Each structure stands twice: as C-alpha cells, then as structure tokens.
Amino acid sequence: MKSWIGALLLVALVLSSGFIESTIQYKDYFCDSKCEVRCSKASLKERCLKYCGICCEICRCVPPGTYGNKDACPCYRDLKNSKGKSKCP
Template identity: 65%
Template sequence: MKMVQATVFLLACLVVCSSLLDPTMAAGSSFCGSKCSARCSKAGLKDRCIKYCRICCDKCKCVPSGTYGNKHECPCYRDLKNSKGKPKCP
C-alpha cells in the first residue's frame, strides 16, 4: 500500500512540476533561445527583451544579428507592432 501511495505522490509531483515549466524553454525553440539570448545580451531589461524576442522569433522564424538594429535582415521581425503601433520586437 505504501508503494502505491509513493507512486501516486511522485506522479502528482511530476504533473505539478511540468505545468510550471515555461513552454518556450522546450527543445524545439532552442534556435530562438540562443538567438534571443545573443540579441538581448546587452539589454537593460533582459527578461523582457528575451520574452518579446522569442514571441517574434516564433512567429517569424528569424532574429536579426547583433544586439541592436539590423532589422532589415528579417522584415517580418521588423514589421510586427504592438497595440500602440510601436515595434514589438527588440
């Protein structure tokens, strides 16, 4: 009986832990993760920069080179706007 309780407890822990993981950290987005880390390496608000960069990368499948500018390399990334009409992507 104790073995069943331990198994149920471990399964419950796995479910809770997996629901807390950020879906953008999945292996499929390693391209975006590495590109956005490089893009946002000098940003003042690094977490925010990486968040929006990953959103843009997931939609556009590209990230401009360097830490600033070069948006001509990826027109989709360049042209995404937020609700206020300003550039969404860092």
C-alpha cells in the same frame, strides 16, 4: 486486414510525434540562442527575451547583433504592438 492497418497507423503516429517533438525542441533552441545574443546588452533583459522569443516563434528569424539590423528579418521588423510601435527588440 483491419488490425494490420490499425497497427500501421499507430506506428506512423508514434514516429511522427517523435519528429514533431524534435522539431519543437530545435525551434526552442534556435530562438533561445538567437534571443540570448540579441538581448545580451539589454537593460531589461527578461522583457527583451520574452518579446524576442515571441517574435522569433512568429517570424522564425532574429536579426543579427544586439541592436538594429532589423532589415535582415522583415517579419521581425514589421511586427507592431497595440500602440503601433515595434513589438520586437
């Protein structure tokens, strides 16, 4: 009986790890694609992509367009850096 429960737990662990991995890959794709659009016209594109990605992972959203529209994502709008300025591009 104990080996049957152990086998069931092992199968559940394997199935859940596949689900978690696919969720992480989807989130990375979501943030990457949204930030690519957001930073397409930025003069410092690499920096923009870095901070946009950080903000996207925290807030799970990125405002539409290349500039402004931050009211569409209040979490993204309200994140501040150590100097009190907007952290998100």
